[in-house]
Amino acid sequence: MSSPSQRHLFETNELTSWEEAAQRDQLVADVVFNRPLQAAYSYLVPNELREWIGPARRVKVSFGRGNQTTVGFCVGVRPWEPTNRKLKPIVELLDREPLLDDKMMELTRWISEHYLCGWGQVLESVIPAGVKKKSGTRMVTLYTVPDRVRQNRDSIPLPLKQARVLDILCQQAEPMAVEDICEKAECGTSPIHSLRDKKLIDPVRHRAEQFDLEPLEPTQQELDLTLNEEQQAAFDKIITAIRTQQHSTMLLHGVTGSGKTEIYIQTIREVVSYGKQAIVLVPEISLTPQTIRRFRRRFDNVAVLHSHLTDAERHWHWQQITRGEVQVVVGARSAIFAPCPQLGLIVIDEEHENTFKQETTPRYHAREVARHRAELEKIPLVLGTATPTFESWLKVHQKEYDLVSMPKRVAKLPLPPVVIVDVRNDPQITKGAAIGRALESAMRLTLNDGGQIILFLNLRGFSPTMWCKRCGKGIQCPDCDITLTWHKDKQIALCHSCDYQIPPPTSCPNCDHPGLRFIGIGTQKLEQEVRTKFSNQKCLRMDSDSMSKRGSHDETLEIFRAGKASILLGTQMIAKGLDFPNVTLVGVIDADTMLHQPDLRATERTFQLISQVAGRTGRSSRGGRVFVQTASPGEPAIVKAAEHDYIGFARNELRHRHSLQAPPFSKMARIIFRGEAEQDVQAYALEFTKKLKETIEKESLDVLLLGPAPAPIAKLKRHFRFHLQVRAPQLELIHQLWRSTESRFPKTSTVEFIIDVEPANMR
Numbered sequence: 212m213s214s215p216s217q218r219h220l221f222e223t224n225e226l227t228s229w230e231e232a233a234q235r236d237q238l239v240a241d242v243v244f245n246r247p248l249q250a251a252y253s254y255l256v257p258n259e260l261r262e263w264i265g266p267a268r269r270v271k272v273s274f275g276r277g278n279q280t281t282v283g284f285c286v287g288v289r290p291w292e293p294t295n296r297k298l299k300p301i302v303e304l305l306d307r308e309p310l311l312d313d314k315m316m317e318l319t320r321w322i323s324e325h326y327l328c329g330w331g332q333v334l335e336s337v338i339p340a341g342v343k344k345k346s347g348t349r350m351v352t353l354y355t356v357p358d359r360v361r362q363n364r365d366s367i368p369l370p371l372k373q374a375r376v377l378d379i380l381c382q383q384a385e386p387m388a389v390e391d392i393c394e395k396a397e398c399g400t401s402p403i404h405s406l407r408d409k410k411l412i413d414p415v416r417h418r419a420e421q422f423d424l425e426p427l428e429p430t431q432q433e434l435d436l437t438l439n440e441e442q443q444a445a446f447d448k449i450i451t452a453i454r455t456q457q458h459s460t461m462l463l464h465g466v467t468g469s470g471k472t473e474i475y476i477q478t479i480r481e482v483v484s485y486g487k488q489a490i491v492l493v494p495e496i497s498l499t500p501q502t503i504r505r506f507r508r509r510f511d512n513v514a515v516l517h518s519h520l521t522d523a524e525r526h527w528h529w530q531q532i533t534r535g536e537v538q539v540v541v542g543a544r545s546a547i548f549a550p551c552p553q554l555g556l557i558v559i560d561e562e563h564e565n566t567f568k569q570e571t572t573p574r575y576h577a578r579e580v581a582r583h584r585a586e587l588e589k590i591p592l593v594l595g596t597a598t599p600t601f602e603s604w605l606k607v608h609q610k611e612y613d614l615v616s617m618p619k620r621v622a623k624l625p626l627p628p629v630v631i632v633d634v635r636n637d638p639q640i641t642k643g644a645a646i647g648r649a650l651e652s653a654m655r656l657t658l659n660d661g662g663q664i665i666l667f668l669n670l671r672g673f674s675p676t677m678w679c680k681r682c683g684k685g686i687q688c689p690d691c692d693i694t695l696t697w698h699k700d701k702q703i704a705l706c707h708s709c710d711y712q713i714p715p716p717t718s719c720p721n722c723d724h725p726g727l728r729f730i731g732i733g734t735q736k737l738e739q740e741v742r743t744k745f746s747n748q749k750c751l752r753m754d755s756d757s758m759s760k761r762g763s764h765d766e767t768l769e770i771f772r773a774g775k776a777s778i779l780l781g782t783q784m785i786a787k788g789l790d791f792p793n794v795t796l797v798g799v800i801d802a803d804t805m806l807h808q809p810d811l812r813a814t815e816r817t818f819q820l821i822s823q824v825a826g827r828t829g830r831s832s833r834g835g836r837v838f839v840q841t842a843s844p845g846e847p848a849i850v851k852a853a854e855h856d857y858i859g860f861a862r863n864e865l866r867h868r869h870s871l872q873a874p875p876f877s878k879m880a881r882i883i884f885r886g887e888a889e890q891d892v893q894a895y896a897l898e899f900t901k902k903l904k905e906t907i908e909k910e911s912l913d914v915l916l917l918g919p920a921p922a923p924i925a926k927l928k929r930h931f932r933f934h935l936q937v938r939a940p941q942l943e944l945i946h947q948l949w950r951s952t953e954s955r956f957p958k959t960s961t962v963e964f965i966i967d968v969e970p971a972n973m974r
């Protein structure tokens with residue numbers, strides 16, 4: 212584009228008003244808001260802000276009906292054009308420095324297009340609150356002496372204290388804080404104020420850092436391990452990719468205990484040696500001191516971003532990262548937005564984990580964002596896992612990803628043998644116990660040998676179902692379509708979705724029949740059983756109830772590591788990443804809990820979880836065994852996991868998905884409608900679907916709509932829910948459908964809707 216502002220000034224054949232002539236020289240800022248809006252809105256840049264305005268800064272402008280002052284993000288600045296008549300001006304500029312660099316702005320824009328949400332919504336979520344509030348810093352007033360005073364100092368008569376203050380300031384090149392002046396001049400603040408009132412000194416406002424952070428305990432640095440042959444080959448492949456300075460995605464498929472972390476560390480070392488930075492994403496529950504220590508012991512400057520950081524801590528890390536002072540950022544999902552100035556590598560460990568998908572707007576998947584960021588930065592992305600998602604596995608076959616395989620454990624350790632235990636005829640289980648006969652005797656043997664045991668059960672609480680014998684009804688949350696779980700320790704019946712809780716009812720709320728049955732086994736009941744059966748052993752429980760206190764997670768793991776407890780039981784918190792050589796037995800209490808869910812990915816998840824949990828044992832020469840209790844012993848997900856045969860499992864499952872044209876062979880989005888009146892929601896969902904159908908016909912789009920139908924959880928937090936599944940061979944078609952219909956979505960005030968692109972859960 213040519214620069215029109217100058218040219219227009221000299222064009223005389225066009226009559227212009229003074230107002231317009233003045234505007235011609237002005238700038239226009241494009242602003243987006245934290246709303247589900249696609250468009251940017253234009254505002255005039257007042258002259259005094261010309262120098263400071265630019266993309267990635269927040270502005271206050273009047274917006275929407277009622278012209279309320281609203282904060283938005285400037286996403287671009289351009290010269291005024293005649294079509295920009297009558298623009299409202301920016302009211303205030305909140306940031307003088309950009310909050311993100313150009314590449315990150317491009318990344319956030321891409322997210323808004325890919326996940327069909329507003330760019331402003333993405334920016335709002337990507338930039339931490341602590342950065343926006345500048346937490347941990349405050350404005351202070353410094354004083355300095357103007358040159359005219361400095362030059363004539365000798366001819367200005369002053370009282371003693373004021374003279375002393377002025378002399379001190381004259382000797383300083385830099386502005387000084389009030390406290391420093393007082394201390395040096397041994398005076399109070401009044402001489403300073405008098406000098407200021409006489410205009411002999413000038414105030415300067417300055418933002419001072421006041422981070423009051425706990426110092427990190429120093430870690431002893433460790434040397435890199437010598438890679439084995441398999442690791443070396445994987446390392447060489449990744450290093451070659453790094454050196455090409457081109458983007459590529461590598462799937463590091465390595466069985467549990469194959470030493471993937473060591474490869475991340477050594478490839479990052481290469482990147483750091485170029486003065487560049489790396490980001491390592493891990494699931495939040497894997498951000499254990501053990502993981503963190505592994506990185507801190509190898510690099511001088513590691514930032515760990517987890518959800519417990521205060522605003523000030525987050526801001527401090529953000530600044531350190533921005534300045535390039537951090538070599539490695541280790542963090543959960545949102546660490547993908549760490550503002551590293553010269554990113555050299557992104558690693559995602561456990562790429563199959565669900566928690567990389569954000570379940571609130573913007574509903575991004577960190578893996579997809581990482582891929583786009585790596586493309587923009589022209590750097591490699593490494594996805595590490597023992598159980599790749601089918602999305603990633605298919606991309607390997609389509610040659611979009613490079614496969615790096617490590618099928619063996621380090622030190623030639625074998626993968627542990629897995630025994631599938633059919634519990635349907637087990638005498639103990641049929642009597643309501645959690646631990647069957649086979650598992651119990653394996654536990655006794657293990658304990659006699661001095662080994663440690665991990666027991667995995669994916670249900671917290673005591674009993675997940677309370678059931679009335681007479682009327683046959685379960686006790687449900689009044690606000691959700693979910694049965695309440697009995698938490699015996701707190702004496703409550705709790706909804707695991709909305710936290711609704713009541714004292715456990717003594718009779719059926721439905722038919723008043725006294726004496727309810729408690730069915731099913733949660734981690735608390737399992738704990739009770741273990742304590743009864745193994746009363747001379749110390750047992751630890753880890754689930755979100757027992758681990759709500761900050762730091763308790765780490766404490767428990769340390770006790771177990773030190774061998775001060777022999778049994779660790781818990782939910783998926785204990786399924787991943789743990790590396791305890793003395794664990795020689797793993798028990799999966801109920802492999803079926805994940806299996807029978809109305810979700811396309813139920814089998815895939817079952818396979819992943821069993822593989823991960825099984826991977827916690829056999830990690831030393833002491834060996835290890837796994838017992839998987841199930842009522843579906845023939846289920847391929849369980850059989851294949853027991854055989855450690857990911858490739859065989861993937862082959863069969865992918866064939867099945869292909870025959871259904873289900874993801875990953877098609878792309879999917881899910882539209883969820885919710886409202887307090889069931890009929891309203893249903894009627895609205897139908898109306899909405901009709902509009903989409905019209906577009907599909909008009910534009911002949913190859914898109915399939917399934918539904919609308921009640922969502923699997925038909926009521927949640929007092930809202931009735933319907934969902935509509937949208938499928939297409941390419942995501943672009945779904946984007947097109949949405950964008951073309953958007954302006955015609957039926958209006959409503961009683962029903963809300965959201966779109967979840969490439970959903971991770973179907974609840």
Ligand SMILES: Nc1ncnc2c1ncn2[C@@H]1O[C@H](COP(=O)(O)OP(=O)(O)OP(=O)(O)O)[C@@H](O)[C@H]1O
Binds near residue numbers: 437439470472790
């Ligand atoms: N080359 C090596 N020589 C000796 N020990 C190694 C080597 N590489 C890794 N190890 C050790 O092997 C163990 C397993 O490694 P690591 O935890 O990296 O495996 P992983 O593939 O990430 O496993 P998981 O997927 O189960 O978390 C660790 O204790 C690690 O220190």
Ligand SMILES: [Zn+2]
Binds near residue numbers: 688
């Ligand atoms: Zn509820």
